[in-house]
Amino acid sequence: MSKHDNTAAVKIENISFHYGDRYVLDRINFEIPNGAFMGIVGPNGSGKSTLIKCILGLLKPQSGKVSFFGIPLSRFKNWGEVGYVSQKANSFNTAFPATVYEVVSMGLFGKVGLFRFLTKKHKQKILEAIETVGMTNFIHRNIGELSGGQQQRVFIARALVSDPRLLILDEPTVGVDAASVSNFYEMLKSLNEEKGLTLLLVTHDVGVMSDYVTHVACLNKQLHFHGNTKEFKEISKEGFSQMYGHHVHVLEHHH
Secondary structure (H helix, E strand, C coil): CCCCCCCCCEEEEEEEEEECCEEEEEEEEEEECCCCEEEEECCCCCCHHHHHHHHCCCCCCCEEEEEECCEEHHHCCCHHHEEEECCHHHHCCCCCCCEHHHHHHHHHHHHHCCCCCCCHHHHHHHHHHHHHCCCHHHCCCEHHHCCHHHHHHHHHHHHHCCCCCEEEEECCCCCCCHHHHHHHHHHHHHHHHHHCCEEEEECCCHHHHHHHCCEEEEEECEEEEEEEHHHHHCCCHHHHHHHHCCCCCCCCCCC
């Protein structure tokens, strides 16, 4: 199957999730086309991270279904095709004594097993993933010595090393300094355009959307908008405020 066939990379049908009578997600429907770079935006508490957990099968929604590349989540087995990068602060102890190379090699454990030796081909994959995210000069550096933005690049390389078709990122710029954020998104955009990688990015940064992504979903318990970036840019400030439930000031990134 090519990376640009017509099957949606992810299809979300009628997903609802609630704790007791408190709805977190209410009948969410949308799909992510193969080869798209989709951003999911919404205020804090809007259900963005819950939706990601439902997509990945970490939470079971009370209703609805998810499929990857046309295969229902319940039957989907090829998790090497789906890379996931969580918020750095929640995912990794940066005091862990490992180099950039070692951290990225961990992305192959699912394929080669924990205690198997890496072949020459595996080692080449690791070097390529590190080069793709622009971290070759730091290959022997300890992960704890890097900045927040550099660490996130390494975690993306760890996800890329198994050759995923889809990369899911949950608030990847938390803890990344403002000066590094636009470089970080430029890197994601080139992964999408040059490598044909389908990206799903969860962010609170509405302004990011207009410069980098191809599609946008705006979530606040319900799906308030789903479309391409051009349509998203045409939403008025009043429209944003209705979606978010309060006034929204949209900051655009300028290079």
